[in-house]
Amino acid sequence: MTAGTNTNPGGHARDHGSRLLTALRELMPRRTTPLSPDESLQIAERQASRFRRELGLQQTLALPTSLVGALPFVRVTHEPLLPTPGLLLGTDHGWVIALNATDIRGRQRFSTLHELKHLLDDPFVASTRHDPLTERVCNHFAACALMPRMLLKRDWGNRIQDPAVLAKRYGVSLSAMAIRLRELGLVAPQRRGDRPNLSADELRRLAHRLERVWDSPEPAAAP
Numbered sequence: 365m366t367a368g369t370n371t372n373p374g375g376h377a378r379d380h381g382s383r384l385l386t387a388l389r390e391l392m393p394r395r396t397t398p399l400s401p402d403e404s405l406q407i408a409e410r411q412a413s414r415f416r417r418e419l420g421l422q423q424t425l426a427l428p429t430s431l432v433g434a435l436p437f438v439r440v441t442h443e444p445l446l447p448t449p450g451l452l453l454g455t456d457h458g459w460v461i462a463l464n465a466t467d468i469r470g471r472q473r474f475s476t477l478h479e480l481k482h483l484l485d486d487p488f489v490a491s492t493r494h495d496p497l498t499e500r501v502c503n504h505f506a507a508c509a510l511m512p513r514m515l516l517k518r519d520w521g522n523r524i525q526d527p528a529v530l531a532k533r534y535g536v537s538l539s540a541m542a543i544r545l546r547e548l549g550l551v552a553p554q555r556r557g558d559r560p561n562l563s564a565d566e567l568r569r570l571a572h573r574l575e576r577v578w579d580s581p582e583p584a585a586a587p
């Protein structure tokens with residue numbers, strides 16, 4: 365969510381002439397035709413990895429998101445009465461990211477990066493825009509920054525494959541990790557109505573459970 369005033373492609377005093385901000389915004393192509401959803405998602409991933417590289421944190425598993433608040437152009441606050449997970453406000457002095465203090469830490473970390481992407485895109489996409497694609501692109505930036513493809517695939521290859529363990533390693537919520545694993549094709553997408561493929565062993569255990577249905581006392585007749 366964003367609360368803001370004007371947008372200015374040439375930059376704004378509140379950006380503090382930040383080199384990091386310029387480097388990340390330069391990854392956005394300068395052209396008048398709109399980006400396709402796929403292009404927007406790819407750029408978000410490129411910006412996320414550039415963000416880590418600029419900070420020298422390519423190999424860090426749990427990105428310390430508190431460093432966002434230490435950047436010269438933005439302050440991060442925690443608010444107990446926020447109607448949304450996060451909110452971005454452009455002021456004359458600089459940007460403010462407000463996080464919902466009642467959210468779990470993993471969620472707050474995700475919201476920090478999500479709002480940072482709104483901030484990055486401000487010269488190109490009005491920061492007051494919250495259509496589904498804009499939100500999806502900001503979520504993708506956050507997911508890529510917190511769970512980089514390269515690190516996660518390496519962990520997976522090293523047999524660290526328990527989503528709960530991975531969520532802890534990267535400091536994200538379990539649901540954010542589950543989505544990212546599906547996105548990277550490491551876990552098959554589960555569709556409603558999917559039937560599990562049972563191994564011979566699992567089938568035997570199931571048959572055993574079914575046989576024991578007759579061992580239990582008869583269920584009470586419905587009144």
Ligand SMILES: [Zn+2]
Pocket residue numbers: 365366478482494498499502
């Ligand atoms: Zn948003």
